[in-house]
Amino acid sequence: MTTHTQNTQTAPTAPAATVLVTSATGKTGRRVAERLAARGATVRAGSRTGATPFDWEAPETWAPALRGADAAYVAYYPDLAAPGAVEAMETFGRLAVENGVGRLTLLSGRGEPEAVQAEESLRAAASGAELTVVRASFFAQNFSEGLLAEGVAEGAVVFPAGDTAEPFIDADDLADVVVETLTADGHAGRVHEVTGPRPVAFAEVAAEISRASGRPVAYLPVSEADYAAMLAGFGLSAPEAEWLAALFATLLDGHNASATDGVKRILGREPRSFAAFASETWGGPAA
Numbered sequence: 001m002t003t004h005t006q007n008t009q010t011a012p013t014a015p016a017a018t019v020l021v022t023s024a025t026g027k028t029g030r031r032v033a034e035r036l037a038a039r040g041a042t043v044r045a046g047s048r049t050g051a052t053p054f055d056w057e058a059p060e061t062w063a064p065a066l067r068g069a070d071a072a073y074v075a076y077y078p079d080l081a082a083p084g085a086v087e088a089m090e091t092f093g094r095l096a097v098e099n100g101v102g103r104l105t106l107l108s109g110r111g112e113p114e115a116v117q118a119e120e121s122l123r124a125a126a127s128g129a130e131l132t133v134v135r136a137s138f139f140a141q142n143f144s145e146g147l148l149a150e151g152v153a154e155g156a157v158v159f160p161a162g163d164t165a166e167p168f169i170d171a172d173d174l175a176d177v178v179v180e181t182l183t184a185d186g187h188a189g190r191v192h193e194v195t196g197p198r199p200v201a202f203a204e205v206a207a208e209i210s211r212a213s214g215r216p217v218a219y220l221p222v223s224e225a226d227y228a229a230m231l232a233g234f235g236l237s238a239p240e241a242e243w244l245a246a247l248f249a250t251l252l253d254g255h256n257a258s259a260t261d262g263v264k265r266i267l268g269r270e271p272r273s274f275a276a277f278a279s280e281t282w283g284g285p286a287a
Helices: 029-038 059-066 085-098 113-125 149-154 171-183 202-213 224-233 238-251 262-267 274-282
Strands: 018-021 042-047 071-074 103-109 130-136 156-159 191-194 218-221
Touching (some): 029 042, 042 059, 085 113, 130 171, 149 156, 156 224, 171 191, 191 262, 202 218
Parallel strands (some): 018 042, 018 071, 071 103, 103 130, 156 218
Protein backbone atom coordinates (compact mmCIF):
# COMPACT_ATOMS: atom_id res chain seq x y z
CA MET A 1 0.00 0.00 0.00
CA THR A 2 1.43 3.36 -1.02
CA THR A 3 0.80 6.23 1.35
CA HIS A 4 1.49 9.95 1.06
CA THR A 5 2.99 11.76 4.02
CA GLN A 6 3.62 15.47 4.23
CA ASN A 7 6.86 17.07 5.36
CA THR A 8 6.75 17.46 9.13
CA GLN A 9 9.30 20.26 9.57
CA THR A 10 7.54 23.26 11.08
CA ALA A 11 10.02 26.04 11.81
CA PRO A 12 9.84 29.08 9.51
CA THR A 13 12.96 31.05 8.73
CA ALA A 14 11.89 33.80 11.13
CA PRO A 15 8.87 34.26 13.39
CA ALA A 16 5.90 35.78 11.58
CA ALA A 17 7.80 36.01 8.28
CA THR A 18 5.63 37.66 5.63
CA VAL A 19 5.48 35.80 2.33
CA LEU A 20 3.78 36.91 -0.87
CA VAL A 21 2.32 33.97 -2.77
CA THR A 22 1.60 34.92 -6.38
CA SER A 23 -1.11 33.08 -8.32
CA ALA A 24 -2.41 32.07 -4.90
CA THR A 25 -5.64 30.54 -6.21
CA GLY A 26 -3.79 28.22 -8.62
CA LYS A 27 -2.87 24.57 -8.23
CA THR A 28 0.44 25.26 -6.54
CA GLY A 29 -0.18 28.69 -5.06
CA ARG A 30 -3.03 27.71 -2.80
CA ARG A 31 -1.13 24.67 -1.54
CA VAL A 32 1.95 26.76 -0.81
CA ALA A 33 -0.17 29.37 1.00
CA GLU A 34 -1.82 26.73 3.18
CA ARG A 35 1.51 25.19 4.17
CA LEU A 36 3.14 28.52 4.91
CA ALA A 37 0.25 29.53 7.14
CA ALA A 38 0.54 26.21 8.98
CA ARG A 39 4.19 27.01 9.69
CA GLY A 40 3.29 30.36 11.24
CA ALA A 41 4.12 32.64 8.34
CA THR A 42 2.03 35.68 7.51
CA VAL A 43 0.75 34.89 4.02
CA ARG A 44 -0.21 37.45 1.42
CA ALA A 45 -2.30 35.44 -1.01
CA GLY A 46 -1.89 37.41 -4.19
CA SER A 47 -4.71 37.09 -6.73
CA ARG A 48 -6.87 39.22 -8.96
CA THR A 49 -9.81 39.34 -6.56
CA GLY A 50 -8.32 38.53 -3.14
CA ALA A 51 -7.32 40.66 -0.16
CA THR A 52 -3.88 41.15 -1.73
CA PRO A 53 -4.53 42.31 -5.31
CA PHE A 54 -1.98 40.77 -7.67
CA ASP A 55 -2.32 40.23 -11.39
CA TRP A 56 0.51 39.21 -13.71
CA GLU A 57 -1.22 41.21 -16.45
CA ALA A 58 -1.32 44.35 -14.27
CA PRO A 59 2.25 45.31 -13.26
CA GLU A 60 0.92 48.18 -11.16
CA THR A 61 -0.28 45.58 -8.62
CA TRP A 62 3.16 44.05 -8.09
CA ALA A 63 4.95 46.65 -5.94
CA PRO A 64 2.09 47.11 -3.42
CA ALA A 65 1.89 43.34 -2.95
CA LEU A 66 5.66 43.05 -2.50
CA ARG A 67 6.08 46.01 -0.14
CA GLY A 68 7.15 44.81 3.30
CA ALA A 69 7.25 41.11 2.38
CA ASP A 70 10.24 39.05 3.51
CA ALA A 71 9.90 36.43 0.78
CA ALA A 72 7.84 35.57 -2.28
CA TYR A 73 6.71 32.52 -4.21
CA VAL A 74 6.83 33.41 -7.90
CA ALA A 75 4.42 31.35 -10.00
CA TYR A 76 4.12 33.17 -13.31
CA TYR A 77 0.95 32.83 -15.38
CA PRO A 78 0.48 31.42 -17.96
CA ASP A 79 4.00 29.92 -18.14
CA LEU A 80 7.60 31.07 -17.94
CA ALA A 81 8.01 29.97 -21.56
CA ALA A 82 5.24 32.33 -22.69
CA PRO A 83 5.96 35.52 -24.63
CA GLY A 84 6.54 38.40 -22.23
CA ALA A 85 7.77 36.27 -19.33
CA VAL A 86 11.38 37.43 -19.60
CA GLU A 87 10.35 41.07 -19.37
CA ALA A 88 7.92 40.35 -16.53
CA MET A 89 10.62 38.60 -14.50
CA GLU A 90 13.00 41.51 -14.99
CA THR A 91 10.42 44.00 -13.70
CA PHE A 92 9.24 41.77 -10.86
CA GLY A 93 12.78 41.06 -9.67
CA ARG A 94 13.69 44.74 -9.63
CA LEU A 95 10.55 45.61 -7.69
CA ALA A 96 11.12 42.78 -5.22
CA VAL A 97 14.58 44.07 -4.31
CA GLU A 98 13.41 47.67 -4.20
CA ASN A 99 10.70 46.67 -1.73
CA GLY A 100 12.99 44.74 0.58
CA VAL A 101 12.15 41.14 -0.36
CA GLY A 102 15.08 38.99 0.65
CA ARG A 103 14.12 35.54 -0.61
CA LEU A 104 12.42 34.35 -3.80
CA THR A 105 11.41 30.89 -4.99
CA LEU A 106 10.55 30.69 -8.68
CA LEU A 107 8.43 27.92 -10.15
CA SER A 108 9.82 26.93 -13.54
CA GLY A 109 9.21 24.21 -16.08
CA ARG A 110 11.57 21.28 -16.43
CA GLY A 111 13.21 21.08 -19.84
CA GLU A 112 11.89 24.44 -21.11
CA PRO A 113 14.68 26.48 -22.78
CA GLU A 114 12.49 29.59 -22.93
CA ALA A 115 11.76 29.28 -19.22
CA VAL A 116 15.50 29.27 -18.49
CA GLN A 117 15.73 32.68 -20.14
CA ALA A 118 13.04 33.95 -17.77
CA GLU A 119 14.89 32.40 -14.81
CA GLU A 120 18.06 34.24 -15.82
CA SER A 121 16.13 37.48 -16.19
CA LEU A 122 14.79 37.22 -12.64
CA ARG A 123 18.19 36.19 -11.27
CA ALA A 124 19.88 39.24 -12.79
CA ALA A 125 17.18 41.70 -11.74
CA ALA A 126 16.90 40.32 -8.18
CA SER A 127 20.63 39.95 -7.58
CA GLY A 128 20.22 41.47 -4.13
CA ALA A 129 17.90 38.67 -2.98
CA GLU A 130 18.28 34.93 -2.45
CA LEU A 131 16.76 33.08 -5.40
CA THR A 132 15.87 29.41 -5.63
CA VAL A 133 14.49 27.90 -8.83
CA VAL A 134 12.24 24.85 -8.66
CA ARG A 135 11.79 23.20 -12.06
CA ALA A 136 8.82 20.87 -12.01
CA SER A 137 7.64 18.12 -14.30
CA PHE A 138 4.03 17.86 -15.55
CA PHE A 139 1.54 18.03 -12.65
CA ALA A 140 -0.50 14.94 -11.79
CA GLN A 141 -3.30 17.35 -10.83
CA ASN A 142 -3.66 18.46 -14.44
CA PHE A 143 -5.85 15.36 -14.79
CA SER A 144 -8.08 16.21 -11.82
CA GLU A 145 -8.30 19.98 -11.52
CA GLY A 146 -6.62 21.40 -14.56
CA LEU A 147 -6.24 21.24 -18.29
CA LEU A 148 -7.27 17.60 -18.77
CA ALA A 149 -9.90 17.22 -16.04
CA GLU A 150 -12.90 17.72 -18.31
CA GLY A 151 -11.66 15.08 -20.73
CA VAL A 152 -11.08 12.63 -17.87
CA ALA A 153 -14.65 13.22 -16.68
CA GLU A 154 -15.87 12.44 -20.20
CA GLY A 155 -13.73 9.30 -20.50
CA ALA A 156 -10.91 10.44 -22.78
CA VAL A 157 -7.47 11.97 -22.30
CA VAL A 158 -6.74 13.71 -25.61
CA PHE A 159 -3.17 15.00 -25.79
CA PRO A 160 -0.23 15.42 -28.21
CA ALA A 161 2.17 13.19 -26.24
CA GLY A 162 2.43 10.08 -28.42
CA ASP A 163 3.77 7.20 -26.35
CA THR A 164 6.16 9.38 -24.33
CA ALA A 165 6.37 8.77 -20.59
CA GLU A 166 6.45 11.61 -18.07
CA PRO A 167 7.46 11.49 -14.36
CA PHE A 168 4.36 13.36 -13.15
CA ILE A 169 4.89 15.41 -9.98
CA ASP A 170 2.17 15.61 -7.35
CA ALA A 171 1.35 19.27 -6.65
CA ASP A 172 1.36 18.53 -2.92
CA ASP A 173 4.95 17.30 -3.15
CA LEU A 174 5.89 20.36 -5.17
CA ALA A 175 4.28 22.66 -2.60
CA ASP A 176 6.22 20.97 0.20
CA VAL A 177 9.46 21.54 -1.73
CA VAL A 178 8.62 25.20 -2.38
CA VAL A 179 7.80 25.84 1.27
CA GLU A 180 11.05 24.20 2.33
CA THR A 181 13.02 26.52 0.05
CA LEU A 182 11.18 29.54 1.43
CA THR A 183 11.53 28.63 5.09
CA ALA A 184 14.89 26.85 5.38
CA ASP A 185 18.41 27.95 4.62
CA GLY A 186 20.74 26.30 2.13
CA HIS A 187 18.73 26.72 -1.08
CA ALA A 188 19.88 30.16 -2.24
CA GLY A 189 21.25 30.04 -5.77
CA ARG A 190 20.15 26.44 -6.26
CA VAL A 191 18.11 24.95 -9.11
CA HIS A 192 16.04 21.99 -7.96
CA GLU A 193 14.40 19.66 -10.50
CA VAL A 194 11.48 17.77 -8.97
CA THR A 195 9.52 14.87 -10.47
CA GLY A 196 7.48 11.89 -9.43
CA PRO A 197 9.20 8.56 -8.69
CA ARG A 198 9.18 7.20 -12.25
CA PRO A 199 8.08 8.03 -15.79
CA VAL A 200 4.50 7.02 -16.65
CA ALA A 201 3.10 6.87 -20.18
CA PHE A 202 -0.22 8.57 -20.86
CA ALA A 203 -1.82 5.21 -21.69
CA GLU A 204 -0.82 4.02 -18.21
CA VAL A 205 -2.20 7.22 -16.73
CA ALA A 206 -5.57 6.49 -18.33
CA ALA A 207 -5.42 2.91 -17.06
CA GLU A 208 -4.66 4.04 -13.51
CA ILE A 209 -7.54 6.51 -13.56
CA SER A 210 -9.84 3.81 -14.94
CA ARG A 211 -8.80 1.39 -12.20
CA ALA A 212 -9.22 3.96 -9.44
CA SER A 213 -12.52 5.41 -10.66
CA GLY A 214 -14.14 2.18 -11.82
CA ARG A 215 -15.07 3.65 -15.20
CA PRO A 216 -13.29 3.52 -18.56
CA VAL A 217 -10.89 6.33 -19.46
CA ALA A 218 -8.93 6.10 -22.71
CA TYR A 219 -5.83 7.93 -23.91
CA LEU A 220 -6.23 9.35 -27.41
CA PRO A 221 -2.94 10.70 -28.83
CA VAL A 222 -3.30 13.49 -31.40
CA SER A 223 -0.95 15.60 -33.46
CA GLU A 224 0.16 19.05 -32.39
CA ALA A 225 -1.91 20.62 -35.18
CA ASP A 226 -5.04 18.67 -34.25
CA TYR A 227 -4.62 19.60 -30.60
CA ALA A 228 -4.26 23.28 -31.50
CA ALA A 229 -7.46 23.06 -33.53
CA MET A 230 -9.22 21.42 -30.60
CA LEU A 231 -8.10 24.19 -28.24
CA ALA A 232 -9.28 26.81 -30.71
CA GLY A 233 -12.63 25.05 -30.75
CA PHE A 234 -12.79 25.55 -26.97
CA GLY A 235 -12.46 29.31 -27.45
CA LEU A 236 -8.73 30.01 -27.33
CA SER A 237 -7.37 32.42 -29.90
CA ALA A 238 -5.47 30.75 -32.74
CA PRO A 239 -2.04 32.10 -31.63
CA GLU A 240 -2.63 31.02 -28.03
CA ALA A 241 -3.86 27.57 -29.09
CA GLU A 242 -0.90 27.06 -31.41
CA TRP A 243 1.59 28.20 -28.76
CA LEU A 244 0.12 25.94 -26.09
CA ALA A 245 -0.02 22.91 -28.38
CA ALA A 246 3.59 23.51 -29.45
CA LEU A 247 4.69 23.83 -25.81
CA PHE A 248 3.11 20.50 -24.84
CA ALA A 249 4.44 18.72 -27.91
CA THR A 250 7.93 20.03 -27.12
CA LEU A 251 7.82 19.14 -23.43
CA LEU A 252 6.55 15.66 -24.18
CA ASP A 253 8.96 14.73 -26.96
CA GLY A 254 10.92 12.40 -24.68
CA HIS A 255 13.64 14.69 -23.37
CA ASN A 256 11.98 14.85 -19.93
CA ALA A 257 11.27 11.12 -19.72
CA SER A 258 13.40 10.49 -16.65
CA ALA A 259 12.91 10.95 -12.91
CA THR A 260 15.06 12.94 -10.49
CA ASP A 261 15.73 12.56 -6.77
CA GLY A 262 14.81 16.19 -6.07
CA VAL A 263 11.87 15.51 -3.74
CA LYS A 264 13.76 12.95 -1.67
CA ARG A 265 16.87 15.09 -1.49
CA ILE A 266 14.98 18.14 -0.25
CA LEU A 267 12.25 16.55 1.88
CA GLY A 268 13.86 13.28 2.95
CA ARG A 269 11.05 11.13 1.58
CA GLU A 270 9.95 9.63 -1.71
CA PRO A 271 7.51 11.52 -3.96
CA ARG A 272 3.99 10.21 -4.35
CA SER A 273 3.39 7.90 -7.30
CA PHE A 274 0.77 8.57 -9.93
CA ALA A 275 -1.00 5.35 -8.92
CA ALA A 276 -1.31 6.59 -5.33
CA PHE A 277 -2.51 9.99 -6.54
CA ALA A 278 -5.16 8.34 -8.75
CA SER A 279 -6.33 6.07 -5.92
CA GLU A 280 -6.78 8.99 -3.55
CA THR A 281 -8.34 11.30 -6.12
CA TRP A 282 -10.81 8.96 -7.76
CA GLY A 283 -11.62 6.74 -4.80
CA GLY A 284 -10.31 3.38 -5.92
CA PRO A 285 -8.44 0.87 -3.76
CA ALA A 286 -5.07 2.06 -2.50
CA ALA A 287 -2.12 1.22 -4.73
